[in-house]
Amino acid sequence: MSPAGRPPELQGRAVPGIEHEILAQLQSLFKAKLLDGRVVRPRLVEIAIDRSDLLAVCTFLREALGFEHLACITAIDWRDRFESVYHVSNYYNGCVVQVHARIPYDDPKIASVTKLWNAANYHEREAWDLMGIVYEGHPNLERILLPADFKFHPLRKDFAQEVDRQYISRRKLKGGK
Amino acid sequence: MSVPLVPSFFESCRILTVAIVWVVNLIIRAIGVVIPPFNDLADWLASDSVITVLTWLVLMTVMLVWTALFNLLTVMWIERKFYSRLQDRYGIMVSVWSLPFWPFNRRKDRPTHKGWGYLQNVADGMKLLQKENLTPASADAAMFHISPVLIASTTLLIFVALPWSSGFYVAKLDLSLLFILAAFSFAPFGILIAGWSANNKYTLVGGMRAAAQLMAYEIPLILCVIALVFFTGTLDVFAIVAQQDRHLVSFGSLGIPAWYVFSPQILGFLIFTVAMVAEMERIPFDIPEAEAELVEGWTTEYSGMRFGLVFGFKWLRMIAGAALITILYLGGWSGPVFATIYIGGIAIPILPEEIWFLLKVWLLCVVIVWVSWSVPRVRIDQILKIGWRRLIPFSLLAIIVGAGTRALGWY
Amino acid sequence: MNMGPQHPMTHGLWNMKVKVDGETITDAKPEIGYLHRGYEKIMEVREFQKNVVLTDRLCYVSSITWSHAYCLAVERMMGVEVPERGQWIRVVALELQRIASHLMWLAAYGPDLGLLTALLWSLRERELFLDLIQLMSGARMNQNYPRVGGVRNDLPDNFEAMCKRSIAHFLEKLDGYEKLMHESKVFLMRTQDVGRISAADAINWGVTGPNLRACGVNVDLRRLDPYETYEQIDFEPQIWKGADGGDSYARFVCRFNEMRESCGIVLQALEKMPKDSPFRTKPPRRAEGDGYARTEDSRGEALFYVIGDGDDRPYRVKIRSPIFCSMAATPIMLRGNKLADVVAILGSIDVCVGEMDK
Numbered sequence: 001m002s003p004a005g006r007p008p009e010l011q012g013r014a015v016p017g018i019e020h021e022i023l024a025q026l027q028s029l030f031k032a033k034l035l036d037g038r039v040v041r042p043r044l045v046e047i048a049i050d051r052s053d054l055l056a057v058c059t060f061l062r063e064a065l066g067f068e069h070l071a072c073i074t075a076i077d078w079r080d081r082f083e084s085v086y087h088v089s090n091y092y093n094g095c096v097v098q099v100h101a102r103i104p105y106d107d108p109k110i111a112s113v114t115k116l117w118n119a120a121n122y123h124e125r126e127a128w129d130l131m132g133i134v135y136e137g138h139p140n141l142e143r144i145l146l147p148a149d150f151k152f153h154p155l156r157k158d159f160a161q162e163v164d165r166q167y168i169s170r171r172k173l174k175g176g177k
Numbered sequence: 178m179s180v181p182l183v184p185s186f187f188e189s190c191r192i193l194t195v196a197i198v199w200v201v202n203l204i205i206r207a208i209g210v211v212i213p214p215f216n217d218l219a220d221w222l223a224s225d226s227v228i229t230v231l232t233w234l235v236l237m238t239v240m241l242v243w244t245a246l247f248n249l250l251t252v253m254w255i256e257r258k259f260y261s262r263l264q265d266r267y268g269i270m271v272s273v274w275s276l277p278f279w280p281f282n283r284r285k286d287r288p289t290h291k292g293w294g295y296l297q298n299v300a301d302g303m304k305l306l307q308k309e310n311l312t313p314a315s316a317d318a319a320m321f322h323i324s325p326v327l328i329a330s331t332t333l334l335i336f337v338a339l340p341w342s343s344g345f346y347v348a349k350l351d352l353s354l355l356f357i358l359a360a361f362s363f364a365p366f367g368i369l370i371a372g373w374s375a376n377n378k379y380t381l382v383g384g385m386r387a388a389a390q391l392m393a394y395e396i397p398l399i400l401c402v403i404a405l406v407f408f409t410g411t412l413d414v415f416a417i418v419a420q421q422d423r424h425l426v427s428f429g430s431l432g433i434p435a436w437y438v439f440s441p442q443i444l445g446f447l448i449f450t451v452a453m454v455a456e457m458e459r460i461p462f463d464i465p466e467a468e469a470e471l472v473e474g475w476t477t478e479y480s481g482m483r484f485g486l487v488f489g490f491k492w493l494r495m496i497a498g499a500a501l502i503t504i505l506y507l508g509g510w511s512g513p514v515f516a517t518i519y520i521g522g523i524a525i526p527i528l529p530e531e532i533w534f535l536l537k538v539w540l541l542c543v544v545i546v547w548v549s550w551s552v553p554r555v556r557i558d559q560i561l562k563i564g565w566r567r568l569i570p571f572s573l574l575a576i577i578v579g580a581g582t583r584a585l586g587w588y
Numbered sequence: 589m590n591m592g593p594q595h596p597m598t599h600g601l602w603n604m605k606v607k608v609d610g611e612t613i614t615d616a617k618p619e620i621g622y623l624h625r626g627y628e629k630i631m632e633v634r635e636f637q638k639n640v641v642l643t644d645r646l647c648y649v650s651s652i653t654w655s656h657a658y659c660l661a662v663e664r665m666m667g668v669e670v671p672e673r674g675q676w677i678r679v680v681a682l683e684l685q686r687i688a689s690h691l692m693w694l695a696a697y698g699p700d701l702g703l704l705t706a707l708l709w710s711l712r713e714r715e716l717f718l719d720l721i722q723l724m725s726g727a728r729m730n731q732n733y734p735r736v737g738g739v740r741n742d743l744p745d746n747f748e749a750m751c752k753r754s755i756a757h758f759l760e761k762l763d764g765y766e767k768l769m770h771e772s773k774v775f776l777m778r779t780q781d782v783g784r785i786s787a788a789d790a791i792n793w794g795v796t797g798p799n800l801r802a803c804g805v806n807v808d809l810r811r812l813d814p815y816e817t818y819e820q821i822d823f824e825p826q827i828w829k830g831a832d833g834g835d836s837y838a839r840f841v842c843r844f845n846e847m848r849e850s851c852g853i854v855l856q857a858l859e860k861m862p863k864d865s866p867f868r869t870k871p872p873r874r875a876e877g878d879g880y881a882r883t884e885d886s887r888g889e890a891l892f893y894v895i896g897d898g899d900d901r902p903y904r905v906k907i908r909s910p911i912f913c914s915m916a917a918t919p920i921m922l923r924g925n926k927l928a929d930v931v932a933i934l935g936s937i938d939v940c941v942g943e944m945d946k
Contacts, residue, residue, distance in 0.1 A: 007787035007804030007833070012811050012825065041664075043813060044880070068791050071882065072891050074906040085906075087880065087891065091791070091805070094812045098880065119794025122916045123908075130628070145621040145945060154629055161633050264708040378589065382927075460702050461774050464928065552774045554702025556928045558611065559777055 014094025048100040051110045070117035075127035112137040130155040151175040181344040182529035190236040253298045260550040269294035305485035320374035325486045331363035332490045335497045342510045342530035354412040365391040372475035383475035393564035394455040400572035401445040404579040418509030436508040441582045445575040446506045453498040460549045464557045499541040510534035600941030616922040623945040631905040644730040647943035650689035650886045655734045657883040661892035662736045665879025673865035674738035675816045679857045683850040688717040689886035693938045700935035716754040738868030755851045779837040783921040783933030794913035797888025801827045802838035809884035836936035874900045909943040
């Protein structure tokens with residue numbers, strides 16, 4: 001049982017115009033590393049980085065800007081590269097930053113952010129399970145939704161879709177013939 | 178003030194036995210016309226010693242049917258109907274009109290399954306009878322088979338000494354209260370054996386919880402009885418009820434009866450009732466059989482009529498517990514009003530003692546069921562905390578109050 | 589010790605491995621995935637609108653909220669603006685579905701603690717709202733009601749009258765339930781101080797929704813990140829005020845009071861709705877881009893991230909389920925409690941396995 005500490009003092013409402021400030025701060029700190037940065041709509045900032053800068057950006061977001069809530073980690077298979085999208089949200093001002101981290105196709109590894117946000121634990125396991133991206137530094141990277149001995153990563157584009165796929169026997173799914 | 182319908186159960190059974198033997202003897206003497214030795218058989222059957230033995234058998238059968246058939250069915254029906262009405266639904270509705278044979282299948286244009294629901298429990302019992310009695314392969318077979326028998330037989334043992342009126346009893350013992358409490362306390366033993374012998378983690382946990390809970394609540398039970406004995410001076414239930422069969426305060430022919438619940442023993446009454454509800458393993462104290470966590474608790478591995486026995490005897494223990502509370506605190510079978518008409522010296526009961534007793538017991542069961550189905554379940558460590566840390570000091574207080582008021586002559 | 593996957597009182601199909609020392613829990617490890625249906629993969633094969641049938645069944649107890657979140661994400665990707673009446677109708681549908689979902693939770697939570705009467709009473713009240721939803725959309729569950737660009741049909745004529753009557757009746761009954769639960773000593777004994785999680789832990793592990801508000805954190809996505817017409821509605825997010833939040837009782841109270849708030853929102857929405865305005869626009873067939881929407885689902889933050897590549901089907905759909913993250917936080921809530929409390933704690937976080945396992 002965790003002891004009941006003091007909950008943070010929150011306004012509960014979004015601060016208008018904050019997204020431009022946040023984008024400006026990110027751009028000023030990570031000038032060249034930001035491959036793409038824009039304000040999509042009020043309360044949503046989108047940036048794209050390479051996978052090596054992930055921990056730096058995330059640490060800055062969490063420690064300096066107060067983005068304490070990791071909402072989601074998405075793994076995308078773009079056929080020529082992978083992408084790991086992080087939606088981080090700020091409870092103090094209601095802003096969300098969408099971080100696209102690009103991963104080369106033949107080396108699907110990226111650093112894990114579980115040390116910053118424990119919420120990443122299950123999301124990264126799911127991304128590994130369904131897409132096959134390895135999160136280095138994850139405390140326990142094993143399959144979460146599929147059975148432990150499943151051989152494939154089904155969300156990849158080279159795993160046949162249901163309309164293209166005839167019945168696959170269980171033996172074949174486990175890697176046999 | 179009130180008079181039993183059956184002044185002497187033994188005599189009534191004796192008359193019944195004599196009648197049965199007489200009918201059987203008619204047949205035997207008819208055969209004896211052809212084969213002479215049968216006449217000796219008829220004479221032997223009609224002799225006093227045989228009649229006495231047969232009377233005891235008939236007596237025990239009648240008491241068994243009365244308790245474990247009629248009363249059990251009625252209380253089960255009361256509970257199921259009552260709590261389903263609490264839950265805003267109709268409840269069990271299978272009655273005689275659902276039977277598929279004449280004369281009950283004449284209701285062609287009216288609903289057949291919308292009756293009072295009394296036969297539902299009979300139907301459930303028959304369903305359980307025709308199910309397979311499975312024994313888990315890795316269970317301790319001897320203990321597994323013995324424990325339902327143990328629980329059932331010790332519960333029925335209570336009714337040997339528990340009278341239903343001043344004439345309707347099996348045995349009149351001097352220390353009947355002690356005997357009843359002892360038979361009541363056999364249950365944790367049987368439950369623990371049942372839970373352990375099934376070789377299942379969950380039933381073992383349920384059995385141990387049951388043993389801990391029942392043991393913890395025996396103590397306030399007995400302490401309250403001790404407090405009561407200061408007032409009654411005897412452990413004989415007949416004497417206890419006889420002492421309550423008078424008026425405390427009279428307004429003409431009506432008045433407040435001298436039941437022990439209206440005396441300083443009220444605290445003992447409350448403690449005794451709470452402890453008894455815990456002994457009966459009803460919600461809020463039904464952690465041993467907690468459906469939420471342990472499926473059926475210690476009875477999980479039982480199937481068929483073994484389960485039926487164990488399941489049904491929970492209600493029988495409820496009847497025994499309610500009967501005990503009634504006898505000790507609520508005046509037993511003495512009715513304060515509408516008691517008797519004396520016509521020419523013969524007392525004719527309007528509401529005889531048996532009816533009073535049944536009314537009180539069934540009403541108490543209704544109250545227990547009402548509470549049961551309105552509150553959530555208490556956790557096992559909280560149950561034990563209540564038992565050891567709250568009920569025992571209060572029952573000690575009840576003893577002090579009882580002894581004190583008696584010594585000071587206030588009561 | 590295994591609790592589940594076949595267990596009468598863990599609602600849904602999942603397993604909890606609990607390490608016990610006597611009666612006290614030392615560690616817990618949830619095992620999920622028994623209901624994994626491969627949603628994200630199969631949603632890539634169907635057109636945008638046809639996926640609403642699937643998203644309904646993600647959490648079948650509160651289906652409109654999930655389909656609405658998906659439609660919102662697709663609309664943001666396409667840049668489609670829902671007309672005002674459509675937005676108001678969506679708000680009404682969402683709040684009715686929220687009440688129905690919370691009543692289902694209450695119906696499951698009472699028996700967890702041993703209070704079997706709560707099951708029947710809550711389901712009886714839920715019938716009122718299922719009838720309203722049926723009047724509105726034609727089905728009681730899995731209604732296929734939200735559309736990309738609005739809703740499927742307008743509210744029928746007698747909806748407002750029937751809604752007001754049902755809500756008035758329900759609010760009366762809620763007072764009765766308060767007496768049954770809030771003031772019952774045994775209930776307080778079973779839920780207070782049980783399954784505590786601190787606010788910092790909750791935010792760190794991604795717990796959202798009523799579970800987070802019970803820890804005292806003032807976050808309600810309808811206020812913090814408003815969507816539809818929630819900015820024009822006056823309601824109060826139910827936050828636990830007081831020092832000792834984060835236990836099962838706080839979660840219970842927050843969810844219970846949310847039902848009352850939702851009734852108020854529905855009545856306000858029926859007043860403020862424009863009477864003649866379209867309820868639906870036609871979205872484009874093909875779309876490119878990415879859209880992301882997060883809504884306050886009955887259980888927490890439901891997030892959809894939809895990517896289109898110019899085809900009439902999505903390229904990738906990501907579903908973020910609030911229970912998926914709360915499940916990661918359950919070991920914290922369970923450690924140090926007794927074995928008999930497992931069901932009480934897990935019931936109070938309102939697990940719906942359909943959305944957890946996708």
